[in-house]
Amino acid sequence: MTDLNKGSQFKKRRRSKKPTDQIQVAVERIEILFEQAEGAFKDNPELSDRYVEIARKISMKYNVPIAQRYKKRFCRGCNKYISCGANARVRLNSQRKYILITCENCGKKMRYGYTKPAKADE
Template identity: 45%
Template sequence: MKDKKRPPSVKPLARERIAVLFSEAEKIFHENPGYSDRYVALARKISMKERVRIDHEYRRRFCHHCSRYLVPGANMRVRVHHGWVAVTCLGCKKTTRYRVERTP
């Protein structure tokens, strides 16, 4: 089965829409967190459909297990321990760890 080719101009448009959705999620989180979660779900759906990676700056702003928009102190707990940052989503209680480089 042959894969459908998309016009090359679709990927930059998808990246732009993902950026807009994350900025809107950040703006509206304190008024209605449900909308923020919906915006993140839409951004993930766009990235999967168009096969575009979500940028590094946005990738750590949502839970990869339940697709919630994460804000430290509100629905996310952050702990630093032995060169790792442990981020716990308080919605689904899943923990994601990120490596941290130490500066001399």
């Protein structure tokens, strides 16, 4: 939100936004889809990709962000579901405190910072 004071009003414009309950439903659906994607991955990775695709569409349609913990679950290059160790490589950089995830489908590298020197995920 870096909008300059357009009209300098404090009133929030809600016209372009969807009602809050719909947003709540969208957030929940995204969560469910990612959980299903995780569950389906072993048997049917293509189904996981579909779930990610649907989750992304919901996210865009309702303009709700995908939670940080789920963002690590799909590739920003090819949008496929990624499972660390299966179709993605994970490396930790403990000096700079980030996780580097490399998608093995398209080779895209994604970097995520972390604060606690914990395990890569979970």
